[in-house]
Amino acid sequence: MAVIASSALLIGLAATPASAEVGKKLSNAEIEAQIDQFVANNPQDIVGLNKLSKKLTGQSTRISLNNEGEVSAEHAQAVLNGESTGLQTMAFPQDAFNVFVTYVPLAQGSRQLKVYGQWNWRDDFVGQGAPEDLASLQFTYPDCVRHGNLLANTGKYDGTVTNRATLRDAGVGSKSPIWNIADGTSGFANLTDNGYVTSTLNAANCTVGGPAQVGIAFSYEANRGGSVASVSVGWGFLNIGYNSQGDVLRKSSQPIYGAL
Numbered sequence: 001m002a003v004i005a006s007s008a009l010l011i012g013l014a015a016t017p018a019s020a021e022v023g024k025k026l027s028n029a030e031i032e033a034q035i036d037q038f039v040a041n042n043p044q045d046i047v048g049l050n051k052l053s054k055k056l057t058g059q060s061t062r063i064s065l066n067n068e069g070e071v072s073a074e075h076a077q078a079v080l081n082g083e084s085t086g087l088q089t090m091a092f093p094q095d096a097f098n099v100f101v102t103y104v105p106l107a108q109g110s111r112q113l114k115v116y117g118q119w120n121w122r123d124d125f126v127g128q129g130a131p132e133d134l135a136s137l138q139f140t141y142p143d144c145v146r147h148g149n150l151l152a153n154t155g156k157y158d159g160t161v162t163n164r165a166t167l168r169d170a171g172v173g174s175k176s177p178i179w180n181i182a183d184g185t186s187g188f189a190n191l192t193d194n195g196y197v198t199s200t201l202n203a204a205n206c207t208v209g210g211p212a213q214v215g216i217a218f219s220y221e222a223n224r225g226g227s228v229a230s231v232s233v234g235w236g237f238l239n240i241g242y243n244s245q246g247d248v249l250r251k252s253s254q255p256i257y258g259a260l
Contacts, residue, residue: 026056028106028110028112031056031057031106032106032112032114032200034052034056035049035052035053035056035104035114036114036151036198038052039116039196039198040153043118043153043155043194043195043196044080044120044194045077046061046063046073046076046077046080046100046102047073047074047077049061049073049102049104050073053104053105057104057105057106059105060073061073061102061103061104062102062103062256062258063076063100063101063102064100064101064217064253064254064255064256065079065080065098065099065100065253066079066098066099066100066251066253067251067252067253067254068254069254070254070256076100079098080098080100080120092222092224092247092248092249093125094249095122096121096122096125096222096249097119097120097121097122097125097220097222097249097251098119098120098251099117099118099119099218099219099220099251099252099253100117100118100218100253101115101116101117101118101137101216101217101218101253101256102114102115102116102117102118103115103216103256103258104116106200110204111202111203111204111206111212111260112200112201112202112203112204112260113200113201113214113258113260114198114199114200115137115139115198115199115200115201115216116196116197116198117135117136117137117196117197117198117218117219117220117253118194118195118196118197118218119135119194119195119196119220119251120193120194121157121190121192121193121194123157123193125190126185126188126189126190131223131225131226131227131228131242132180132181132182132183132228133180133181133183133192133220133221133222133223134168134178134179134180134181134219134220134221134228134231134238134240135152135165135178135179135181135195135197135218135219135220135221136176136177136178136179136197136218136219136220136233136238137171137176137177137197137199137216137217137218138175138176138216138217138218138219138233138234138235138236138238138255139171139175139176139199139201139214139215139216139235140175140214140215140235141175141201141203141212141213141214141215141260142206142209142212142213144203144205144206144207144212145201145202145203145205145206145212145214145260146201146202146205147171147175147177147199147200147201147202148199148200148202149198149199149200150167150170150177150197150198150199151197151198151199152165152166152167152179152195152196152197152198153165153195153196154181154191154192154194154195155192155193155194155195156189156190156191156193157189157190157193157194158189162191162192164181164182164183164184164191164192164195165179165180165181165182165192165195165197166179166180166182167179167180168180168231169231169233171233174232174233174234175234175235176233176234176235177197177199178231178233178238179197181195181220183222197218201214201216201260203260206260211259211260212259212260213257213258213259214257214258214259214260215235215255215256215257216255216256216257216258217235217236217252217253217254217255217256218252218253219233219238219250219251219252219253220250220251220252221238221240221248221249221250222247222248222249222250223240223242223245223246223247223248223249224246224247225244225245225246225247226242226243226244226245226246227242227243227244228240228241228242228243229241229242229243236255238250238252
């Protein structure tokens with residue numbers, strides 16, 4: 001299955017918004033709405049998101065995939081489109097899923113960025129189950145920056161939206177929001193085969209000291225068996241405690257750094 005999404009991209013912020021209509025300058029709210037709609041409808045299309053970013057902002061996205069670090073949209077797409085054969089339901093293999101984080105600039109001068117943390121399971125791997133998986137965006141930024149607009153979505157391999165993500169912690173103190181992902185299967189289909197969590201970073205309150213330096217990363221921990229006892233998260237770490245731990249596999253993107 002073609003896994004298209006986005007897992008680590010960062011983009012320079014001084015974007016020049018293009019116009020959907022000749023002569024019309026889009027606001028950052030309009031750009032954000034178009035980007036959100038595209039990702040919701042095409043969560044596995046990294047190349048398409050990059051093209052849209054260029055059209056709307058004049059800038060490419062930057063992507064960080066698994067532990068590879070920054071890669072091109074085309075390379076990320078090729079990795080995520082890779083398929084395996086043979087149904088597998090045993091303990092998690094290292095290539096069971098991919099993660100990536102994506103940075104998308106908004107309108108010029110808005111000092112805002114959209115961030116998407118995404119995952120995609122191999123289509124031939126099923127058997128995910130309780131307890132819930134955990135997904136976390138992890139930020140580092142000066143206190144004048146804010147993160148908000150916390151949303152998430154999940155889907156099956158065929159594009160069916162399943163809405164099985166819920167916000168666990170907004171990350172007000174940790175700067176690292178975290179979501180519960182209610183994984184499971186139905187008819188040998190993974191109900192959370194792919195999905196994303198997203199947030200907007202806003203540096204409008206940063207009025208001194210030059211551009212605000214920010215860092216972004218994404219982590220996803222899959223598990224099967226037992227139950228989650230505790231969760232703590234922050235920049236560079238995700239600690240999950242289990243009762244009667246079963247199979248566990250965590251993947252994280254390498255961080256991307258930029259300036260707002």
